[in-house]
Amino acid sequence: MAILFQNAWILTMDDEFRAIRNGWLLVEGRDIVDLGEGEFFGDCDERIDCRGGILIPGFVNTHCHASMIPFRTMGDDCKDRLRRFLFPLENEAMTPQLVYLGAKYGIAESMLAGTTTFVDMYYFEDEVARACLQTGMRGYLGETIIGQPTCDYPEPYGGFELAEQMLEKYKDNDLVHPILAPHGTTTCDEACLRRAHELAVKYDTLMTLHVSEMDYEMKHFADMGTTPLQWMDKIGTVDKHLLAAHCIHVSEEDARIMGERGASVAHCIASNTKAGKGVAPVKALLKDGVPVGLGTDGPSSGNTLNLFDQMRLFANFHKNENRDRSLFPARDIVALATRGGAKALGAENVFGQLKPGMRADIVLISLEEANMFPVYNPYSALVYCANTSNVRLVMTSGVIRVRDGKLVHTDLYALREQLRREMKPFLAAAERYTDII
Numbered sequence: 001m002a003i004l005f006q007n008a009w010i011l012t013m014d015d016e017f018r019a020i021r022n023g024w025l026l027v028e029g030r031d032i033v034d035l036g037e038g039e040f041f042g043d044c045d046e047r048i049d050c051r052g053g054i055l056i057p058g059f060v061n062t063h064c065h066a067s068m069i070p071f072r073t074m075g076d077d078c079k080d081r082l083r084r085f086l087f088p089l090e091n092e093a094m095t096p097q098l099v100y101l102g103a104k105y106g107i108a109e110s111m112l113a114g115t116t117t118f119v120d121m122y123y124f125e126d127e128v129a130r131a132c133l134q135t136g137m138r139g140y141l142g143e144t145i146i147g148q149p150t151c152d153y154p155e156p157y158g159g160f161e162l163a164e165q166m167l168e169k170y171k172d173n174d175l176v177h178p179i180l181a182p183h184g185t186t187t188c189d190e191a192c193l194r195r196a197h198e199l200a201v202k203y204d205t206l207m208t209l210h211v212s213e214m215d216y217e218m219k220h221f222a223d224m225g226t227t228p229l230q231w232m233d234k235i236g237t238v239d240k241h242l243l244a245a246h247c248i249h250v251s252e253e254d255a256r257i258m259g260e261r262g263a264s265v266a267h268c269i270a271s272n273t274k275a276g277k278g279v280a281p282v283k284a285l286l287k288d289g290v291p292v293g294l295g296t297d298g299p300s301s302g303n304t305l306n307l308f309d310q311m312r313l314f315a316n317f318h319k320n321e322n323r324d325r326s327l328f329p330a331r332d333i334v335a336l337a338t339r340g341g342a343k344a345l346g347a348e349n350v351f352g353q354l355k356p357g358m359r360a361d362i363v364l365i366s367l368e369e370a371n372m373f374p375v376y377n378p379y380s381a382l383v384y385c386a387n388t389s390n391v392r393l394v395m396t397s398g399v400i401r402v403r404d405g406k407l408v409h410t411d412l413y414a415l416r417e418q419l420r421r422e423m424k425p426f427l428a429a430a431e432r433y434t435d436i437i
Contacts, residue, residue, distance in 0.1 A: 001045045003027045003398070005362070008050035009378055010035060012354045013057050013339045017331060019378065025055060027360040030174070030397040034356055050364055053392060054378050056334070057352050058116025058361035059307040060341025062266035063208070063245040063295030066106030067099040067122045070423050071300035074430070075437035076274075085433040086300065087148075090123065093429040094151040100127035101419040106305055107137045108410050113306030113388040116361035116396045117341070117351060119208060119243065119266065119295070121181040123152045123159075126166055129176045135410060136396045138361070140345060141166065142181025142208055145196060147188055157192055160199075167203050174397065177205065179243075184210035185228040186217050193237045200241040206345065207237070208266070212254070213246035213277065229254040238263050243344060245295065247285070248278045255281065259288030264344035267336075269313045270304070271297035279321045282314075283328075293341030307337045311383045330379035364393040 003026070010023035012035075025035040026044065071089075075081045099122065110118060117138040120128055125143040132139040143166060144150065145159035153159060159181075166178040180196040182188040188196075188209070200207040212218065212228050221228050229250055232238050240262035247265045250258075258265070267280050285292055294310040296302045302309075311333050319327050342352025351359040365382065367375055369390055375381045394402035401408055430437065 001028070001398075002043065003046045003048065003395075003400075004040055004044040005048050005050055005055055005364070006040055007052060008055040008364070009052060009367075010055045010354060011334070011378060013335055014353050014355050017335075023055070025354060025362070027362070027395070027398050030359060030399075032354060032356055032358050032360050032362075035354065048364075048393070051366070051368065053367050054365040054382065055354065056114075056363050056365065056382070057338040057342075057354055057358075058363050058394065058396065059114050059337050060293055060345065060352060061110065061115050061118040061296050061305070061307060062243065062293035062341050062344050063268055063297055064106070064118050064120050064305065065122050065298030065300070066110070066118065066120050066305065067094075067102035067124075067128060068298040068300045069102040069105050069419065070098065070426050071298070072303060074300065075433075076303070078436050081436070084436060089426075089430055089433065091149065091151050093426040094123060095425075096124045096127050096152075098422050098426060099124040100131055101415070101422050103128040103131040104135060104410070105415055105419050106299060107131055107135045108407055108412055108415060110305045111135070111137065111394050111401050112391060112405070112407065113308065114363040114365070114391045114394055115305070115307060116363070116394065117345070119179070119206075119345065121183075121208060123150055125162065125181075126169075129166065129170060129178075132176050136175065136399055136401050138175050138177075138351070138396060140177045140179050140206060142179040142206075144181055144183055145188065145192060146183040147192065157188075160195065164199065167199065167205070171203060178203070179206040179208060182207070182209045184213070184217070185232065186214070186220055190235050193232065194235060197237040197241065205241070206243050207241050208243040208245060211244040211247055212249040213272075215277075218249050227251055227254055229257060233257050233261065240346065246272060246277075246280065248272055248280045250281060250285070252284060255284045255288045255290060258285070258290045264291040264293070264346075266295040266344065267292050267314070268295040268297040268302060268310075269317055270309055271301035273313065273317060274302065279317050282318060283322060291340065291343040292336060293344035294337050306388050308382075308387050311337055315383055330377065330383040333383050334379050360395055360398040362393075362395040363391060365390050366392040
């Protein structure tokens with residue numbers, strides 16, 4: 001089926017950052033086949049009038065725990081909540097069906113916000129894969145591997161068994177990309193990280209984990225005379241397969257090592273600053289050639305699953321941190337949310353740009369709402385003005401998933417009610433933490 005987008009302001013995010021003011025773009029099957037300026041004279045099965053709206057590649061969320069929807073607004077102001085109630089409540093109340101419905105709801109929220117690809121780390125991750133296949137979301141999915149019993153495996157590091165099953169099951173899938181997801185540098189030992197990295201190399205996929213995020217993590221490695229990243233490098237787990245999440249406290253030497261080894265970073269500005277953890281040195285990372293993408297973190301940590309929030313907070317915090325209004329022009333920030341994310345995943349030649357041969361992961365941003373007038377600079381409008389209400393259409397792999405701002409294949413309100421019913425045992429278990437959440 002051939003679908004034509006016409007009368008669009010196309011931001012290609014290609015090497016030249018071409019912006020086509022009165023453009024058209026043609027999709028056939030799952031890919032973009034052509035684009036141009038002015039009138040299109042060829043044949044197509046459907047014509048979509050973009051009414052002058054902005055056409056961009058789909059957003060790429062490089063770090064998420066989508067199934068944590070039931071935790072949203074719990075203990076937002078609680079110190080050390082990971083160990084005080086998140087881990088215990090997950091082990092007590094998280095089930096395969098709750099993970100599936102939470103993922104499906106999180107994917108729906110993400111798609112309505114223009115996200116077409118996300119990286120996810122959680123438990124029962126095969127249920128997240130099921131949700132991706134049903135909704136058409138592209139997911140880089142990793143079963144959490146951690147040195148303690150979990151809700152889906154009674155023994156420490158049991159996640160390896162589940163991860164290897166996914167690596168085989170989805171190794172040739174276009175939407176579901178299985179990855180390795182050891183939890184973090186202090187929750188996994190050296191043997192775990194080495195084994196995870198060996199599997200990432202074997203299957204030529206990503207290994208993602210939380211790195212240089214926590215104060216106690218930094219102290220732990222400082223007492224050893226090193227940093228989390230330099231320790232990982234010493235044991236041979238820093239290379240092109242590594243997608244390090246957070247990296248708030250990386251040093252100049254850490255950044256240099258990552259740049260030389262080809263590792264990438266998932267930058268989660270909303271969750272990091274909400275928790276008072278600090279602002280990652282993205283300027284230094286990019287200077288050393290480290291690919292950086294934006295991540296929302298989970299709906300418990302960052303609360304929303306949209307990259308509009310991340311782009312705006314990125315601009316505000318980094319300009320303020322560096323005392324430089326001109327730092328990170330809006331165009332560069334949009335690039336981080338699209339092509340930058342794809343590059344961090346090693347998929348820059350698959351999605352993240354609007355040009356022939358790329359997957360048709362496309363988002364149409366309307367300019368007809370009150371907050372989008374006037375628009376002189378489309379990149380500035382996306383970073384400083386736009387929000388999820390402006391997302392009119394979302395396409396993944398050539399299939400329209402959101403049209404006129406509404407999900408095409410998912411009844412959001414029916415899904416919400418289904419999730420609400422499934423959450424009842426979870427909420428009952430949470431009652432014993434009411435004094436801290």
